[in-house]
Amino acid sequence: MTAPPVLELARAQVLDRGIGLGEEQVLEVLCLPDEAVQEALQVAHEVRMRWCGPEVEVEGIVSIKTGGCPEDCHFCSQSGRFETPVRAVRLDIPSLVEAACETAATGATEFCLVAAVRGPDARLMAQVRDAMRAIHDAVEINVACSLGILTRQQAEELAQLGVHRYNHNLETARSYFPQIATTHTWDERFQTLALVREHGMEVCCGGIVGMGESLAQRAEFAAQLAGLGPDEVPLNFLDPRPGTPFAGLAPVSTADALRAIAAFRLALPRTVLRFAGGRELTLGDVGTRQGVLGGINAIIVGNYLTTLGRDPQADLDLLQELSMPVRALSETL
C-alpha cells in the first residue's frame, strides 16, 4: 500500500525539517482510514525519536485541594456544581512531602501540585509556599503547579518560589470552549499561559479529546497548541464521569485515540507529549504501548486526580522493555 499523501508530507516536513503539520494536514491525519493508523503512528514515533530523543519524562501528581471548585467545566467531577462522588479534601504539608518522596523514588523528575480552583486565593498561595519549601528541603525533584487562573502578582510569586513548570490546559479548541464551560473563557486561560511564560516558568498546556468536538475542532485545537508552543502537552481522553454533564458521552474509540496521538505529535514535533488521564479506558494496555511507540514521550505514574491510573511499575517495566530510558533530573534542571 502506498502511503497516504499527508504522511509523505509529514516525512518531508516534520521528520526531516522539524516543522509541524498545519491545521488542514492535522485534520487529514485525524481522518485517515484504519489501515493507515499504524503508519501514522510509525511516522509520529520517528518524529519523536528524531526531535525529542528516546527519553521518557515521568511525572507524579498530587491533589492539594480536591473537589468543590466553583467553575462548571462539563467534564470535571471536581466541580462543586454537579452531583458527583468527589468530596472536597485538602492535603496537609507532611502528606505532600511524602507523596513527593514516593514520586521521586520511581525515577520521576516532575512533581505537580494540583488544586481544583478557579484560581488560587491567599490561603492556597500560603499552602503552596509552605509545600514548595518543605519539598525542596526533603527531596530533589522539579515542582510544577496547576492552580488555575493566575494574576500577574501570583505568577511572579510562583516563579520566585522556584516553580519549574505551570500547567493550565486550554482543554479544547477555542471555537468549542463555550460548550464545555460557561464560568470562564478560553481567552482567560490563554492569558494565564502568557503570564507563566513571561515569568520564565515552563508552559504545560493540553486538553481533552472526545468531549463532543468535531474532528475539525480537534485539528483546530492542535494548531492552537502549536501556535502557543508549550514545553509540555498533556493529552487526555475523556473519561465520562458520573454526575457531570458529559457523563453520557461515549469514550473515544481506540483507533480515534491513536489517530489523535499521531496527529498531535505531527503538529508538535518538539514538545513533551504526555499521556494523561483516560488512557486506561480508551487504550488499555495494548494502546498504551502503541501510544508510547507513536509519539508519546512522557507519562504520569500512579493515580490521577479523581480516577485510578495504572500501577507505576507496569509503566516503568514497559519503558524498560522498549529501551526508553526515564529522563534524568540533571537533564531537566
Ligand code: SF4
Ligand atoms: S476549573 Fe479545573 S477543577 Fe474547576 S471545574 Fe474546571 S477543570 Fe474542574
